[in-house]
Amino acid sequence: MTQILPLIKRFFQQELRNSNALFSLGLYLIGITYLIYLLGGNNAADNTWNTLLWVVVFFAAVTQSSRSFELESSDYFYYYQTVAGPGPTIIAKLLFNASYMAVLALTTWMLFTFFYGNSVYDPGVFALGLLLGSIGFSVVLTLTNGIASRTAGNATLSTILAIPLMFPVLKLTSTINIQAMVGVSFEDVLPLLGALGALDIAIGLLAYLLFPYLWQD
Amino acid sequence: MKGRVYKFAGVALVLYSLIYGLLTSIPELPIIEQSIRNLFYHVSMWFTMVAMMAASFGNAIGYLSKENLQRDIRSVCQAEVGMLFATLGLVTGMMWAKFTWGAWWTNDPKLNGSAITVLIYLAYFVLRNAMDDERKRARISAVYNIFAFVMMIVFIGILPRMTDSLHPGNGGNPGFNSYDLDNRLRLVFYPAVLGWIFIGTWIASLRYRLRKLQA
Numbered sequence: 001m002t003q004i005l006p007l008i009k010r011f012f013q014q015e016l017r018n019s020n021a022l023f024s025l026g027l028y029l030i031g032i033t034y035l036i037y038l039l040g041g042n043n044a045a046d047n048t049w050n051t052l053l054w055v056v057v058f059f060a061a062v063t064q065s066s067r068s069f070e071l072e073s074s075d076y077f078y079y080y081q082t083v084a085g086p087g088p089t090i091i092a093k094l095l096f097n098a099s100y101m102a103v104l105a106l107t108t109w110m111l112f113t114f115f116y117g118n119s120v121y122d123p124g125v126f127a128l129g130l131l132l133g134s135i136g137f138s139v140v141l142t143l144t145n146g147i148a149s150r151t152a153g154n155a156t157l158s159t160i161l162a163i164p165l166m167f168p169v170l171k172l173t174s175t176i177n178i179q180a181m182v183g184v185s186f187e188d189v190l191p192l193l194g195a196l197g198a199l200d201i202a203i204g205l206l207a208y209l210l211f212p213y214l215w216q217d
Numbered sequence: 218m219k220g221r222v223y224k225f226a227g228v229a230l231v232l233y234s235l236i237y238g239l240l241t242s243i244p245e246l247p248i249i250e251q252s253i254r255n256l257f258y259h260v261s262m263w264f265t266m267v268a269m270m271a272a273s274f275g276n277a278i279g280y281l282s283k284e285n286l287q288r289d290i291r292s293v294c295q296a297e298v299g300m301l302f303a304t305l306g307l308v309t310g311m312m313w314a315k316f317t318w319g320a321w322w323t324n325d326p327k328l329n330g331s332a333i334t335v336l337i338y339l340a341y342f343v344l345r346n347a348m349d350d351e352r353k354r355a356r357i358s359a360v361y362n363i364f365a366f367v368m369m370i371v372f373i374g375i376l377p378r379m380t381d382s383l384h385p386g387n388g389g390n391p392g393f394n395s396y397d398l399d400n401r402l403r404l405v406f407y408p409a410v411l412g413w414i415f416i417g418t419w420i421a422s423l424r425y426r427l428r429k430l431q432a
Contacts, residue, residue, distance in 0.1 A: 145363060150357050151347040160343055164336035165365065167329075168372045199371060206367060210360045213281055 007092035016059070016080045025064060025104070030171070032056050033111040046181045049119050053112055054174055058166070060104045061134070062159055065141035066205040067096060071094040080216065089209040093205060097142050101134035121183030129180060131174030133194045136203065143207045146214050172196045223415045230412025235260070238405045255313045256402060261409040263308035265332070265417045267373075268300030270338075272421075274366035277359035289355035290432070292362060293345065296338055296425040298417050303335050330373035337365045 015022060033041075038053055044052060080089045109130060113120075120126045141162050148158035176192050238257035276292035279285070310331070311321045322328065344361055348354040 072281060143360075145362055147344065147357055150353070151344070157347055159338050159342065161361065164333050164340060166369050167333045168368055168376060171329075171372075171376060195375070202367070202371075203364075206364055213356055213360050214354075 003088040004092045004095070007084060008096050011092065011096040016190060018200075021067060026058060026107075028063065029056070029060060029104070029108055031216070032113055033108070037115045044116065045118060046178065049112070049116065049210075050174055050177050050181065053108060053177075054170060056112075057105050057108050057134070057137075058170070060108065061137045061141055062162070063137065063190060064077055064100060064104060066158060077215070085210070086212045087214065090208055092144055092194060094207065097138035098135045101138040102131050105130045105134040120181050122186075124180075125186065125189050126137045126177055126180035128193060129173050129196070131177035132193065132200055133169060135200045136169035136196065137166060139200065139203045139207050140169065143210065146211060150214055168199065169196070172199065184202050189212060222420050227412050227415025228420060230408045231416055234405050234409030235362055238409065241401055241405055241417060243401065252313055252317055253402070257409045259306060259309040261406070261413045262302045262309060264410045265413040266299045266302040266306060266334075268346060268414045269302060269417050270366055270369065272418075273299060273364060276295065276376040277366075279373055280355055280359045281363075284352075284356075284398050286351065286355060287429075290428050291421075291425055293423045294358065294428060296341060298361070299337070300338050300342075301420070302413070302417060303331065303338070307331060307335070311354035317375045326377040327373070329368075330377060333372055334369050337369055341365060353363065391410075 025086040033056065036056075040048075041052055077089070080092075084092075105159065106127070107128075141158070144165065145158045147161060151157060172192060172195060176189060179189050179192070234257050238254055243253050244249070266429065274291045275294035276288045280288040280292060284310065310328070314323065314328075315321050341358060341361055343360050345354055
């Protein structure tokens with residue numbers, strides 16, 4: 001823990017220092033939400049609203065995480081690993097990406113509510129679904145980015161690898177969100193939330209176990 | 218001779234299931250009617266695919282623990298054969314769906330699962346082609362293989378159970394699950410699965426030997 005926290009702090013500092021990337025991500029979110037608004041997204045039915053939200057979050061996630069190993073060159077990553085050990089480095093990276101993703105997803109939700117009005121009946125469940133979903137997203141994307149960064153600089157490879165792997169998380173999250181929008185009772189959503197939480201833990205653990213193999217040469 | 222037994226067994230079982238599958242008497246059910254025989258030809262493809270992918274997954278783990286390149290070659294050959302069976306499963310399933318549901322493709326959890334499985338393993342082959350160095354390719358694709366297999370099992374094995382589906386074996390649809398209990402079908406279905414798994418193993422071992430010669 002003493003090694004993980006400074007690393008997370010360092011990742012955030014790096015992100016804030018590189019304000020260009022942060023602003024371009026924010027601009028993307030505002031731009032795309034407004035674009036959807038112009039194209040009539042404010043009249044969207046629940047299903048469409050949810051789909052649009054997840055498409056926007058999905059591309060934000062891909063953009064954000066595509067830089068997760070680019071920003072610091074692999075030398076930097078090796079340096080962290082030697083200083084803190086591979087385990088804490090990966091946990092720090094996963095936690096950083098997950099919290100970043102959660103902020104992005106919540107921002108998107110806020111923007112959607114601002115432009116299209118509130119369509120969510122049960123904000124608590126919706127937020128929980130969004131949170132667990134973004135954790136799952138970030139784990140999958142961090143791993144596939146780690147894989148892609150080890151191949152000869154193929155930028156699209158990470159997306160190709162990630163899309164089919166993200167489906168289980170995406171499917172569960174969007175089901176939870178739809179149920180939160182129409183206001184299904186909490187007891188009925190609980191199994192789905194539990195399944196998503198368990199899936200997040202399982203893939204997080206798997207990523208933690210597999211990551212060291214990616215970086216040994 | 219010892220290594221050949223399973224090949225003979227595979228051929229015999231597959232021939233038996235192909236021929237006897239058309240001859241055997243079936244439970245009479247509305248809508249599904251004679252197409253229930255697809256249980257022998259379609260469902261066995263998916264069982265074989267999962268078996269092949271599981272073997273590939275096992276070899277991927279084996280590679281990461283022992284760094285033996287033979288394991289990597291085995292792993293990719295098994296994934297290729299798994300893809301072959303996935304394609305056959307999709308084709309047989311689509312023909313069945315056209316006659317039973319009236320459409321080649323429906324938005325159904327099991328169908329989505331199979332589509333995602335195919336995409337996952339196509340991405341696996343793309344990943345392998347993106348790297349030249351043998352050991353690096355073996356290690357990194359093994360990492361992806363392990364992760365992908367777990368995700369696939371979650372998607373085709375766990376999620377469909379949590380949502381309703383048109384597919385036989387789910388929800389209120391008269392499904393194959395209730396027919397599995399029918400001994401006449403069981404008598405053909407289980408040998409068919411076993412036979413195809415043997416045949417799949419045989420194809421994978423031939424591909425493995427071919428790849429080793431090419432390497």
